[in-house]
Amino acid sequence: MNPQLAVMACLRGGVFRRGDARACGYDDADIDYLLATGGWRRIRRGTYAEQRAFEVVTDKALYLRRVHRALRAAGGEVFASHQSAAALHALPVWGLDLSTVHVTTTGGRSGRVGGVYRHIRDPVGPGVLIWNRLPMVSAARSVAEVAATSPTIPAIALADAALYAGLATKRTLRRAAGLLEYGGDRALGVFAHCRGSASVAESRLRFILRAAGLPDPASALPPDLEVPELEDALWFPEQRTLLEFEPRHPYWREELEEDADQPPPSPTADGPPPVETCWIPWPDLDHPKTVLDRITSTFARAARRTDIRHVDFARM
Numbered sequence: 001m002n003p004q005l006a007v008m009a010c011l012r013g014g015v016f017r018r019g020d021a022r023a024c025g026y027d028d029a030d031i032d033y034l035l036a037t038g039g040w041r042r043i044r045r046g047t048y049a050e051q052r053a054f055e056v057v058t059d060k061a062l063y064l065r066r067v068h069r070a071l072r073a074a075g076g077e078v079f080a081s082h083q084s085a086a087a088l089h090a091l092p093v094w095g096l097d098l099s100t101v102h103v104t105t106t107g108g109r110s111g112r113v114g115g116v117y118r119h120i121r122d123p124v125g126p127g128v129l130i131w132n133r134l135p136m137v138s139a140a141r142s143v144a145e146v147a148a149t150s151p152t153i154p155a156i157a158l159a160d161a162a163l164y165a166g167l168a169t170k171r172t173l174r175r176a177a178g179l180l181e182y183g184g185d186r187a188l189g190v191f192a193h194c195r196g197s198a199s200v201a202e203s204r205l206r207f208i209l210r211a212a213g214l215p216d217p218a219s220a221l222p223p224d225l226e227v228p229e230l231e232d233a234l235w236f237p238e239q240r241t242l243l244e245f246e247p248r249h250p251y252w253r254e255e256l257e258e259d260a261d262q263p264p265p266s267p268t269a270d271g272p273p274p275v276e277t278c279w280i281p282w283p284d285l286d287h288p289k290t291v292l293d294r295i296t297s298t299f300a301r302a303a304r305r306t307d308i309r310h311v312d313f314a315r316m
Helices: 005-010 018-023 028-036 059-074 082-088 141-147 153-166 171-178 184-191 201-211 284-287 288-306
Strands: 042-046 046-050 078-080 099-107 110-111 116-120 127-131 134-138 233-236 241-245 276-280
Touching: 005 018, 005 059, 005 134, 018 028, 018 276, 059 078, 059 082, 059 099, 059 134, 078 082, 082 127, 082 134, 082 141, 082 153, 099 171, 134 141, 141 153, 141 171, 141 184, 153 171, 153 201, 171 184, 201 233, 201 241, 201 288, 241 288, 276 288, 284 288
Parallel strands: 078 134, 099 116, 241 276
Antiparallel strands: 042 046, 078 099, 110 116, 127 134, 233 241
16 A cells, blocks of 8 residues: 555545545556455445554554544634644654644634644645645645754654655755745754655664764765665765664655666765674664764774774764
8 A cells, every 4th residue: 555545544544445546546457456365355335445454553543533533623724734744745753743733724813722733824825735635735845844843853854754755855845944934944954954864764863973973974885785775774985884774664755667768876886895884773773872882983993904094083
């Protein structure tokens, strides 16, 4: 099930209609195949569910249901915004506050009432849309709103995810930040940390590296490296070190057909092979000092093995 249809299934309590599947990119042949092979189950005529949909109820699924109820109850010109809109765009809401549904409208009083926070903006736009009868702000605007109001690292992860999915570009993010009534400079500061990550874990790890003043990793892996996915490894050619990590919460994007006129990207970078490898598990990302100690120790071991002269990051 693709992320857009997963959102619709959450909004409908774990089920979806054939029309929902079509609107999210499935044709009738795809639908019939998934039903025939057991990937989806027929609940009643024209209504289906993913076989595994009822196995786990996540905080995000519960939050999407609350967003849906709030939009239906509000009526009028009320649009999901902030992390509520980001969730509807199938973006990750890791680390964000899911205790409150955020909506933006043109009139009334601002503030939180019954678990819903009303933001007042007249006019509501720009950057609003209707998707499957659900009014919401655009992906770029929702990311900018979160970046202006939420903790930095979850906001960076959200922005990285939107860029990775193709739901926003750096230009549209900067434009959305410029149109905010408040917090635009803070949002631009968040976007400056985006480095093309492919998972929440990578976004967190890159932020730790950058905050400590460590060098940026190369854009490609070292030569002759037998690692199937770039998303779970960062390569530091000057330090001859490969930094591997647990790629928790990977971002999604549509699989596009390759352009025959464009040469395929090179999977590896030029340069010497690594001499040291450093592994960073997901729980350690809660402890940046532990991560930094492990990385700098690995850099030091690589220097001793190769007689590489490098900066002493502990004295920076």
